[in-house]
Amino acid sequence: MNCPFCNYPDSRVIDSRDVNDGVRRRRQCLSCSSRFTTYERLQPVNLFVIKKDRRREEFNKDKLLTGIRKACEKRPLPTGTVDKLADDIEAELDSQGKAEIPSRVIGDMVMERLKNLDYIAYIRFASVYRDFADITALKHEIDTLVSAPSHPTSQLSLLPDEDIGGMAKKRQKVRR
Numbered sequence: 266m267n268c269p270f271c272n273y274p275d276s277r278v279i280d281s282r283d284v285n286d287g288v289r290r291r292r293q294c295l296s297c298s299s300r301f302t303t304y305e306r307l308q309p310v311n312l313f314v315i316k317k318d319r320r321r322e323e324f325n326k327d328k329l330l331t332g333i334r335k336a337c338e339k340r341p342l343p344t345g346t347v348d349k350l351a352d353d354i355e356a357e358l359d360s361q362g363k364a365e366i367p368s369r370v371i372g373d374m375v376m377e378r379l380k381n382l383d384y385i386a387y388i389r390f391a392s393v394y395r396d397f398a399d400i401t402a403l404k405h406e407i408d409t410l411v412s413a414p415s416h417p418t419s420q421l422s423l424l425p426d427e428d429i430g431g432m433a434k435k436r437q438k439v440r441r
């Protein structure tokens with residue numbers, strides 16, 4: 266790092282401390298004696314997603330967000346749910362520290378979370394992502410959900426009380 270005042274390429278460290286996810290260093294230029302600060306941070310390893318056709322693509326959180334957002338469109342989910350879900354998944358991927366991950370694994374992580382939040386969003390996401398072979402396979406998945414013992418109370422309890430009325434109305438509409 267060159268001195269920002271005289272551009273001299275060398276400096277000495279006069280103070281160093283850990284901050285958040287990096288190290289902050291106070292430096293003094295060896296030529297003009299000006300002081301400046303550098304901040305050093307570990308560069309996260311880029312994560313690559315291996316797609317179904319075996320192509321590799323750099324992990325893109327915006328793309329993940331778009332997919333989840335589409336599935337959750339007009340669903341009565343609390344504000345911030347989609348972002349939180351994407352943050353969650355990103356954090357889990359980070360903590361695994363892998364360089365590559367199959368797209369299927371990320372898709373499963375999304376589905377697992379959507380299943381606990383909202384069945385309609387889950388089915389929407391699954392129908393795009395899992396590419397159900399035919400309508401029978403899709404119906405089978407829906408039947409499995411509907412007959413699950415947790416249906417539907419565990420989902421309603423995730424919402425604030427005042428939202429439950431509205432959600433019940435929407436549910437009826439969907440059933441028709």
Ligand SMILES: [Zn+2]
Pocket residue numbers: 268269270271272273294295296297298299
């Ligand atoms: Zn200097």
